[in-house]
Amino acid sequence: MTKRMTDQTHICPTGFTLKVIGGRWKVPILYLLFARPHRFAELRRGLSGVTEKMLTQQLRELEEDGVVQRRVYDQVPPKVEYSLTGYGETLKPVIMAISSWGVEHGPGMEGDPEGTFCGPRPSEVDAPLKG
Template sequence: MRTVRRPGSYVCGIDSAMDVVGGKWKGLILWALHQRPHRFGELRRELPGVSEKVLTDQLRELESDGIVARKAYDEVPPRVEYSLTPLGESLNEALLPLGAWGSEHILGQVPGR
């Protein structure tokens, strides 16, 4: 788990944003949840290579930051879905230009072509 920093300890907005989305899997979790709510197993299948422990930890951190909502249904067998909160949706909107930059410059693709 990451260390929670006090609001005054950040150098700038990028520093605080990277504290929320930093790590290998959080951006990919946000991308998957942007499409629709997912159950844990669905997320695991969409993110090959992520361990159950790491996915659980990352989802908990995103939930504690108010980015992801976890909804448990009172069913047998138990069902839990993860979705983006309005704050998470706004974060995804902020990450769209970064994704477009990566597609254009790293993957050699030009968006819209």
């Protein structure tokens, strides 16, 4: 457990979970990484409106929490790739359950199970992303 997590040991399990995935861009980042590893620029292109600074911050927090790993390849130009850890993979059913709840109960989502998501639709998570 990381220092960031141990600082929060007094909160309930639900609060702990929300602390790990809370943040404007964390769930959309996770959606992209559920499909496959991504380079920083790919994540930025896939997340409309995120700033470089905010993406860096959210990725660092996910990395500190053990959810995401950053792999630096020894090559020129430098290549850095982000992927989920085994621990991060355990969040997939949690995020998918939250998405399903949103589809069922979100305003304007009735009858549209493939409604507006903050990342790939649930049906696309196990399929490679296009582009």
